[in-house]
Amino acid sequence: xxxxxxxxxxxxxxxVLGGTMPMAFMRAANAQALPxxxxxxxxxxxxxxxxxxxxxxxxNTIVPWSDDxxxxxxxVIGVAETTVLKLNDRIGLNxxxxxMNELYKQGRVAIIQGVGYPNPxxxxxxxxxxxxxxxxxxxxxxxxxxxxxDRQFPLGTKPASLFEAVALGDTLPAALVAQHVEVAAIGxxxxxxxxxxxxxxxSAGVLYDGAKPGGSPYLGLIxxxxxxxxxxGDVLRGKLATYTPAVTYPTDPFSTQLKLAAQLxxxxxxxxxxxxxxxxxxxxxxxxxxxxxxxxxxxxGLLAFYNDLAAHGLDKKVMTMTFSEFxxxxxxxxxxxxxxxxxxxxxxxxxxxxxxxxxxxxxxTDLDHGDLKYGxxxxxxxxxxxERWLGRDPAPIVGDGFGQVAFV
Numbered sequence: 001x002x003x004x005x006x007x008x009x010x011x012x013x014x015x016v017l018g019g020t021m022p023m024a025f026m027r028a029a030n031a032q033a034l035p036x037x038x039x040x041x042x043x044x045x046x047x048x049x050x051x052x053x054x055x056x057x058x059x060n061t062i063v064p065w066s067d068d069x070x071x072x073x074x075x076v077i078g079v080a081e082t083t084v085l086k087l088n089d090r091i092g093l094n095x096x097x098x099x100m101n102e103l104y105k106q107g108r109v110a111i112i113q114g115v116g117y118p119n120p121x122x123x124x125x126x127x128x129x130x131x132x133x134x135x136x137x138x139x140x141x142x143x144x145x146x147x148x149x150d151r152q153f154p155l156g157t158k159p160a161s162l163f164e165a166v167a168l169g170d171t172l173p174a175a176l177v178a179q180h181v182e183v184a185a186i187g188x189x190x191x192x193x194x195x196x197x198x199x200x201x202x203s204a205g206v207l208y209d210g211a212k213p214g215g216s217p218y219l220g221l222i223x224x225x226x227x228x229x230x231x232x233g234d235v236l237r238g239k240l241a242t243y244t245p246a247v248t249y250p251t252d253p254f255s256t257q258l259k260l261a262a263q264l265x266x267x268x269x270x271x272x273x274x275x276x277x278x279x280x281x282x283x284x285x286x287x288x289x290x291x292x293x294x295x296x297x298x299x300x301g302l303l304a305f306y307n308d309l310a311a312h313g314l315d316k317k318v319m320t321m322t323f324s325e326f327x328x329x330x331x332x333x334x335x336x337x338x339x340x341x342x343x344x345x346x347x348x349x350x351x352x353x354x355x356x357x358x359x360x361x362x363x364x365t366d367l368d369h370g371d372l373k374y375g376x377x378x379x380x381x382x383x384x385x386x387e388r389w390l391g392r393d394p395a396p397i398v399g400d401g402f403g404q405v406a407f408v
Contacts, residue, residue, distance in 0.1 A: 041391035045352075046265050046272055048320040049145070049175065050298070053279030055124065057291060057328035058344035058372075062111060062361070065092050069364040073331045077287050077338070087111075091361055096292040099299030100347065103306060107355035108315075109347060110407035112381060114362045116343035116374025120326060124282070127325035132175035134379050134398040144382055145273055146178035147397045148390060155180050161270025163236065168257045168276045176275055186236075186260075239267040246311030247304050254278040254294075255301035262308045265318060272390075281324060285335035298322075302349060309351075316351035319389050319408070321381070327372060330364055343374035346381060348407050352389075358405050377402040384408065 060077065064070045065084040084092035085101045091113075093101050103109045117136045121127045130136045134144035142150070145165065153159050163184055167173055170187035177183075243266040249259045257276040264271040278298055283291050302320065309315040327344035343362050362372040380402035383394035388408045394400070 041389070042317060043391070044272075044317050045389050045391075046274065046318045047385065047389060048261055048274045048276065048318060050320060050322040051173065051275070051277040051279070052281050052294075052298070052322055052324040053128075053277050054282035054324070055127075055326045055328060055340055056281040056324040056344060057283060057287065057338050057341075059328070059330065060287070060291060061094050061097070061295065062113065062345045063092050063094060064090060064361055064364065066090050067364055073364065075332070076336050077332045087357065091357070094292065094295050096295040097299040098296075099301070099303030100349075101299070102303055103349055104355060108306065108351060108353055109349050109355050110353050110405075111357045112346045112348065112376060112405055112407065113357065113359040114343045114372070114375035115346050115359075115378050115381060116327075116372075117377055117379070120342045120371075120374075122326060122340040122342075124325060129174055131323055131325055131378065132173055134382055141177070142179055143173070143175035143177045144386075144398050145175045145275075146181070146183070148386060148392060149176075149178045149181040149183070149273075151392055151396065152390075153181050159270070163264065163269045163271045165273040166264060166271055166275070168260055168274065173275055173277075176273070236269060239269045240264070243267045245308050247308045249304045249308075250297065250300050252297045252301065254297045255304060258301045258305040259308075262305055262312075262314075265309070265314055266312050283328070283337045284333065284339060285337040287332075287337040306349065306351070319348065319350040319353060319385070321349075321385060322347045323378070329370060330367065330372065331370065341371045342368070343372040346378075348381075348385075352408060354407050356407070358407060376405065380404055 059070065059074070060079055063079045063084050065079070065081045065086065066089060071078050071081075079094055083095045085095055085097065086092035087104070093104070100109060104111070117130070119136070121130055121136070129139075132143050133140040149159075149165055153164075159165075159181065162182070165176055165181070165183045167176055167183065167185040169185060172183060172185045240260075240263045243263045245259060245262060249255045254276070261274045261276060264274060278294060281291060281294060305320075306315050306318075309318055323346055324344055326340055326342060328338035328341040330341070331338075333339055359376045362375065364372075366373065379398045382398045383400070383402055384404040384407065386392055386394040386397050387404070
């Protein structure tokens with residue numbers, strides 16, 4: 001049904017996708033005993049997932065400033081010790097992450113080091129699919145968040161809101177592909193609608209070559225999705241107009257996404273999962289300029305986002321988690337950049353997060369063919385989020401046996 005997906009994306013300023021379409025698409029150090037599943041979890045908790053697209057270089061994000069091996073491996077692109085925002089006597093933040101550093105000092109940031117999985121993949125597309133479907137070993141047609149939605153809303157039930165889960169962008173990420181729960185992708189808010197009422201009435205027929213009611217098992221589903229998108233756009237714009245940001249956001253595209261995310265959260269439209277992206281972090285050449293700029297966007301944008309949420313009394317109900325498809329090589333290349341690598345750090349941010357550093361920074365000498373060795377399986381991070389923040393059993397969603405990390 002890939003033609004159905006393509007049609008919806010072209011007809012809307014948004015893609016509203018039902019799950020019936022297939023995709024064309026270690027236990028951690030610092031872990032503690034965690035409360036049993038079923039303990040009180042706020043049903044209003046919101047998860048914001050930030051994709052750092054392109055493969056972010058972790059060594060210039062969480063900088064091992066006291067390790068001489070780091071400075072030897074990166075004589076040109078390494079972050080100078082004098083500029084690092086030091087977290088302890090070993091590591092610190094890239095100086096472009098001043099906003100993140102402020103959140104860390106407030107106790108709102110968990111830094112999870114050395115995250116990866118066995119036999120890592122270095123292809124952008126395949127590695128992204130692995131992280132978004134939480135399945136390194138075999139292909140999956142649904143994403144990890146899509147599987148959460150399917151279990152939260154079993155077949156035959158629907159979320160109370162069309163905007164239960166939202167991707168802020170023109171396409172639906174694999175992470176949010178579900179079997180039977182529809183997810184909205186909002187590229188531009190003003191275009192979240194069909195252009196005319198006539199489009200709503202005729203689009204399903206066009207998709208199925210003029211099929212009449214009863215002529216296709218999918219006709220009713222497409223028509224219903226179209227009607228929801230048409231009316232949902234008006235509802236969404238009206239709701240968001242009631243929310244006034246309490247801070248001035250930076251004007252870069254990532255911060256603009258976060259501003260919209262805050263509007264969704266604060267306008268009571270029922271949104272519980274929001275997916276945003278920033279990139280590209282594919283820094284094969286002249287890395288410092290590109291990565292530092294993007295890290296500044298991310299740090300400053302998240303600081304504005306959480307200051308805004310806090311002013312509205314919402315910061316403790318919103319958790320933000322970052323990921324990238326892979327890290328970068330330890331040694332800089334001849335173009336003053338870095339090539340595709342493996343393990344990386346993740347950030348988890350929020351008023352309900354136990355701010356600290358989790359896991360050990362990967363060794364720069366004990367390497368796997370020049371790449372960092374991971375210490376924490378990313379599925380353990382996901383399992384923690386699913387169970388301790390979203391309140392569901394993580395085993396059927398991301399698998400089990402990967403441990404959890406006590407950041408919440």
